[in-house]
Amino acid sequence: MHSSALPPLHSARLLDQVRERARYLHYSLRTEKAYVYWTRFFIRWHGLRHPRELGAPEVEAFLTMLATQRQVSASTHNQALSALLFLYRQVLGLDLPWMQGVNRPTRPPRIPTVLTTNEVSAILARIEGEAGLLARLLYGTGMRLMEAVRLRVKDVDFDRHAIVVREAKGNKDRVVMLPQSLLPELREQLSAAHAVWREDARTGRSGVAVPHALERKYPNVGRTWGWFWVFPAPALSIDPATGEERRHHVHEDRLQRSLRKALASSEIHKRVSAHTLRHSFATHLLQSGTDIRTVQELLGHSDVSTTMIYTHVLKVAAGGTRSPLDALAS
Incomplete structure (x- = not known):
């Protein structure tokens, strides 16, 4: 504007x-x-x-x-x-x-850190509870960490096995798959979240923050179950935009801390963050034969060239080009 x-x-x-x-x-x-x-x-x-x-x-x-x-x-x-x-x-x-x-500096393309399927299994097995569900959600859907913690109840579609990611990077919406293996865990999480929502409603809390001017148009929309967080914070906090005491979503550091602990005990010596699970999701999908355009849509990339970075990992990992050293040994 x-x-x-x-x-x-x-x-x-x-x-x-x-x-x-x-x-x-x-x-x-x-x-x-x-x-x-x-x-x-x-x-x-x-x-x-x-x-x-x-x-x-x-x-x-x-x-x-x-x-x-x-x-x-x-x-x-x-x-x-x-x-x-x-x-x-x-x-x-x-x-x-x-x-x-004024010139913007260009960032040289970096090959992302990607875990093997065994490494992903080892890490996920070491993260329990809510943080474990978040980690599995990131690897199972390719969502970014903030997209997962900001997930609303209304955007989880159990019937269609889909999750709608709202206002993601670039202010775009997209749809990702809801992994079948997460259905029981997600239902449990929603049950726990519903108990928190019900208690907030009973005590007359302000409700959760909703985007833009939606609350002015629908004054009680922030108190409805559909707009509640899938991963609500355990305590109330002050909304910096309004000064009201509200229920925020769980803080993203909770998963980051659990991930660091899991890495320390799994003897994986790669530089791993929550975003590494997204990189691994994309690489493993391409490895299994999924079309790159489909992976692009699932990740929410505007340009397929961004998604192409994962093919560079696969080219070397697949062993398509033989090292000259191996020719000497044969």
Whole structure:
């Protein structure tokens, strides 16, 4: 949305204006916090001067400092640049010509870490309870960690064996399979979640947060069972957007901690995160003969070239090209 089409800001302080605009444009809380962080950092680094007084040289100097002194990654560098572009265009309403010339660093493609099926089995066997279900869900569907923890009851379709992933990366929806082997566990999880929902309803809680202005249109939608979290947090917390005490979804660190413990006891010496389960899902599907376009849709990639990275893992793993060393031995 162009800055001229945006409504005037009501906040007086610049950082509050960044928050206000991010919420109006429905940016995630993570993005909002990141943009506030980089705006504050940028202003402080330039001696608390207002961004209206700064231009291309100051922006480029700041980004150069991040690259040379801080040695940040390409993705972090891009995030800082995006935050500054957001500040000038969306908050200050300045679409300056020099902004088009600021170069974004390119991130060289990396071969993802992929587990073997035996390694996946070893890890999943060592994670129990709710975290174990989350881990199996990531490997069984290819969902990202935040997509899984934000899952709503209404988006789990037991009849069609499908899960609808709402507002994923790029604000897109997609459908993934619901693994048959997870049906009993998921039903148990929903039963436990329903008990939490029922207790919240009995005590008159505010209900869960719902996207955009849905709550203004349907005031009680956040209190309905369909919108409740599949993985609710055990305790209530303050919603930073509204200041209300609500039930949030379970924190993503719960799985990350369980995963680290499982790795320590499984003697797997690869660099593994929750996202590795998604990489393994894609690679194992391609290995079993699934069409790459199908894998692309399941992962939610906009371009098939992103999905192609998993074929590079398979080319070497399949042993299609013989090493010259083996020819010497024969």
